[in-house]
Amino acid sequence: MTDTPMAKLRHDPNGIAQAARLLRDGRLVAFPTETVYGLGADATNDRAVAEIYAAKGRPSFNPLIVHVADGEAATRLCHFNADADRLSGAFWPGALTLVLPLRADAGISKLVTAGLDTLAVRVPDHPVAHDFLRAFKGPIAAPSANPSGRVSPTTAAHVEAGLGNRIAGLVDGGACPVGLESTIVACVEQPALLRAGGIPTEALEACLGQPLLIAEDPATPTAPGQLASHYAPHGAVRLNATSVEVGETLLGFGRVDVPLNLSPTGDLTEAAANLFKHLHALDAMGVTKIAVSPIPDHGLGQAINDRLRRAAAPRP
Known part of the structure; x- marks a missing residue:
């Protein structure tokens, strides 16, 4: 401090x-x-x-x-x-x-x-x-x-x-x-x-x-952002969710009617810009279980999915 x-x-x-x-x-x-x-x-x-x-x-x-x-x-x-x-x-x-x-x-x-x-x-x-x-x-x-x-x-x-x-x-x-x-x-x-x-x-x-x-080895990183668990909100994260389970809050993408949607139109650039902002918002809401809609794995979607996989990984 x-x-x-x-x-x-x-x-x-x-x-x-x-x-x-x-x-x-x-x-x-x-x-x-x-x-x-x-x-x-x-x-x-x-x-x-x-x-x-x-x-x-x-x-x-x-x-x-x-x-x-x-x-x-x-x-x-x-x-x-x-x-x-x-x-x-x-x-x-x-x-x-x-x-x-x-x-x-x-x-x-x-x-x-x-x-x-x-x-x-x-x-x-x-x-x-x-x-x-x-x-x-x-x-x-x-x-x-x-x-x-x-x-x-x-x-x-x-x-x-x-x-x-x-x-x-x-x-x-x-x-x-x-x-x-x-x-x-x-x-x-x-x-x-x-x-x-x-x-x-x-x-x-x-x-x-x-x-x-x-080239990636989470155990011996040669660059930032390669640790297996990273970018994590306080709540547990479940990926590729096509439905919402009891106690979960959905982080949406595309045509999903939810308060927090990375991009209602399915725009990956908009989704990338909103990803961390929405995860911070879920933390502020005190959400303990987060379900995330499927994200296409091309273009910026590759990076978005990389961050989400690390956010969902087991915590050390």
């Missing part, structure tokens, strides 16, 4: 400057990206990065994503190959994280990489994140700004409810437009999908001209 109240900061020059000062002082600052709110720390400061793990209650073997202002900054941290060049050129800034070999002189805390010789890095596409990175003038380690394993935050209110007494500052940039974490692709050897996310797999494969390998 912090010894001073969390500073609520606006997206204006004064607020961004204060956020950057807090980061330089080794403090934690939450800020919005187009995907979800991130919990930022100076990626070169061991103690500050350790504070991320402590604030979130996050396992130290689970690596963090580093956010940078532009592709040039990323090349100073990592070695890029032709596949990484192609993907970053097409999707940065945006909801794509690349896992790349770490340069020996990058200066990134080993706590960020969980001791691995690779780094997860991305260039976010959000005006607040962009201004924050420019003001800080360095790499920012930033996992989602929520207690580990719980529902990711897509508004400042979500962050304050989950971590408000554990961080120094929060920049309010409104609701996150994508609403799902970034897609993660490793470009070390053959490109491999480590986590489905805000950019559909089909778009990445079209850019590369080849299919992505599927």
Whole structure:
């Protein structure tokens, strides 16, 4: 817990400057990206990065994503190959994280990489994140700004409810437009999908001209979001529900007449943007059993189903 109240900061020059000062002082600052709110720390400061793990209650073997202002900054941290060049050129800034070999002189805390010789890095596409990175003038380690394993935050209110007494500052940039974490692709050897996310797999494969390998081991994560149980609301989750059992509340999709519907029209982009918001709403309602309508497993539906499967997994 912090010894001073969390500073609520606006997206204006004064607020961004204060956020950057807090980061330089080794403090934690939450800020919005187009995907979800991130919990930022100076990626070169061991103690500050350790504070991320402590604030979130996050396992130290689970690596963090580093956010940078532009592709040039990323090349100073990592070695890029032709596949990484192609993907970053097409999707940065945006909801794509690349896992790349770490340069020996990058200066990134080993706590960020969980001791691995690779780094997860991305260039976010959000005006607040962009201004924050420019003001800080360095790499920012930033996992989602929520207690580990719980529902990711897509508004400042979500962050304050989950971590408000554990961080120094929060920049309010409104609701996150994508609403799902970034897609993660490793470009070390053959490109491999480590986590489905805000950019559909089909778009990445079209850019590369080849299919992505599927590389995932929940026991030894090489990137964020690979733990078997993750993104979990307080209530138990049952997937692919075509009926509602006693005591359940339905999280709908498509032509289902319920108060909480990811997208009544079956729009996967709308569903992705609403997923974490609706899970937070179910928590606020005190729901103990959640049934979820079937979600098509293509495009952004792949990422939505990934989050829901992890939310429904047995809790550690």
